[in-house]
Amino acid sequence: MGSRGRQARRHNDGQHPAEAHPAPPAPRGPYETIAASFRALIQTGQLKCGDQLPTVAEIAVANTVAVGTAHRAMALLKDEGLIDVTRGRRATVIAAAAKSPVAENAKPAV
Known part of the structure; x- marks a missing residue:
């Protein structure tokens, strides 16, 4: 009867929902959050090419983080x-974020 219980447990463990679905992504680090906020400003056109950060x-x-964390966001x-x-020198915007529908609609007509 002991081996039967182990087999049942193995079978149940193989069907466990956590193993059937991938684990949720790890929480984003603060440098990624900072980079995402600047990326969004660039995508929406609030920061344009040539603007200084x-x-x-x-x-x-401003983000209550270490200077190294802010530096890592800029490096990203x-x-x-x-x-x-x-x-x-201050970091300067040199390109719009790729494939932003907002940025594509904001292109001036020539």
Whole structure:
């Protein structure tokens, strides 16, 4: 009877709903949240090409995070090709976020 119980448990464990569905994504880190907010400003056209972003220190204070966290958010946007970062200067928007319906509708007619 002992082996029967183990087999039943194994069968039930294999049918457990948690194993049938992928785990929910881990919570986003603060740097991703900060990057997402700037990305949204770029997508909606509130930040345009050539606009300067606040300094990393200002971003850190505004979001109550460490300067390193704010720097990581800017690095993420730089890696995505949305901003240009040069040491000693403010980050500058260089491109609109890809495939934004809002940004596509905001293109001026020529």
